Amino acid sequence: MTKEHKPSAGQKPAAVLLTLAAILVPLLPLFFWLRESLSLMPSPVETPSFGLYLLARAFALIGFVLMFYQFILTARLPFLEKLFQRSRLVKRHRLLGRIGFSLILLHGVILLVQDLSLYSAKTLGLIALILLTITVAAASLAKPLKLSVKTWRTVHLAAYVVFPLAFIHALSLGSTVLGYRPVYWLFVLLSVIYFLILLRRIVRGIRKTG
Ligand code: HEM
Ligand code: HEM
Numbered sequence: 001m002t003k004e005h006k007p008s009a010g011q012k013p014a015a016v017l018l019t020l021a022a023i024l025v026p027l028l029p030l031f032f033w034l035r036e037s038l039s040l041m042p043s044p045v046e047t048p049s050f051g052l053y054l055l056a057r058a059f060a061l062i063g064f065v066l067m068f069y070q071f072i073l074t075a076r077l078p079f080l081e082k083l084f085q086r087s088r089l090v091k092r093h094r095l096l097g098r099i100g101f102s103l104i105l106l107h108g109v110i111l112l113v114q115d116l117s118l119y120s121a122k123t124l125g126l127i128a129l130i131l132l133t134i135t136v137a138a139a140s141l142a143k144p145l146k147l148s149v150k151t152w153r154t155v156h157l158a159a160y161v162v163f164p165l166a167f168i169h170a171l172s173l174g175s176t177v178l179g180y181r182p183v184y185w186l187f188v189l190l191s192v193i194y195f196l197i198l199l200r201r202i203v204r205g206i207r208k209t210g
Contacts, residue, residue, distance in 0.1 A: 015083040022069065025186070029061040032180040049114065056110035059103040061176060061183075064166060066100030067132075068190045070159065071197050094139075101136045104129065104166075121172035128165035135159045160198055167191050 037054050072080070073093040080089065108129040111122075118126065138147060138155035147155075170177050170187060177183050 012083055018080075018083065026062045026065040028186055029065070029176055029180075029183045030058060032183050033058050033061055033176045036176065036179065052110055053114060056107045056114075057174070057176060059110075060107040060170070060174070063100050063103035063107060064170060064187070065190070066096050067104065067163060067166065068194060070097045070100065071163065071194055075197050075200065097136065098140070101132060104132060121169055124165050125169040125173070128162050128169060131158050131165070132162045135162065160201070163194050164191070167194075 033054075040054075070093055073089050073096070076086070108125060112126070135156050135158045138145075138152040141147075142149075142152040167187065171184075177187055
């Protein structure tokens with residue numbers, strides 16, 4: 001389909017619905033996070049450090065969902081490409097990928113600085129953050145670092161490893177994820193979809209090289 005014939009988001013109700021759903025999904029964990037945070041008020045939140053801890057958790061919840069979206073946006077899913085131009089999906093990916101990464105980085109740095117001790121589930125988060133930083137840096141700084149397309153794209157593939165690490169980390173430690181069934185099941189659902197996308201990506205890769 002040529003660029004001219006590709007429908008824009010404004011023309012297709014399905015595109016609008018999908019965009020709305022994408023906005024609503026991160027609001028679910030945020031709703032439960034807010035409910036818990038409000039129930040803790042006023043006393044503990046009055047300490048800036050506890051407020052920052054709560055904020056770092058909200059960053060992680062939104063960041064995780066945004067990270068998940070990046071696999072959807074770049075998966076070249078036929079139904080999505082019928083609704084949105086590929087160039088637009090990649091553009092959104094670059095923007096939302098940056099925002100998601102920034103939130104996750106803030107989450108990790110805040111919670112690490114607040115408590116420098118490391119234990120397995122936290123170390124997993126640290127490893128995930130280091131890997132994510134490398135993958136995002138490879139994509140964002142490919143030009144100044146003079147990385148070839150093949151190099152940065154290969155490094156960027158490490159994003160596929162980050163997601164399961166972050167999932168295990170969140171399910172081992174997360175107060176919101178573990179404390180509220182709808183959030184827990186949302187995270188499980190996102191992970192199942194991620195896994196299907198990964199399988200599809202592996203099959204596509206094998207077909208390309210085979
Ligand atoms: C949370 C952060 C991010 C994640 C999880 C992520 C993940 C991914 C994944 C899974 C792919 C598909 C790779 C493949 O299967 O071949 C991809 C492609 C790509 N990413 Fe990212 N990414 C992130 C951030 C970024 C950022 C910040 C940029 C650029 C500034 C970027 C630029 C790209 C580009 C240009 C592609 C190729 C898209 C295409 O040609 O279809 N990504 N990313
Ligand atoms: C230096 C790196 C990291 C550190 C030190 C860290 C630390 C923590 C800690 C201590 C918690 C438990 C908070 C609580 O509920 O009491 C947590 C939860 C969480 N982390 Fe990380 N993390 C790191 C990296 C990551 C990364 C890369 C992700 C990827 C998205 C992530 C996503 C999450 C999520 C979704 C939760 C659950 C929040 C909740 O249920 O309220 N973390 N992290």
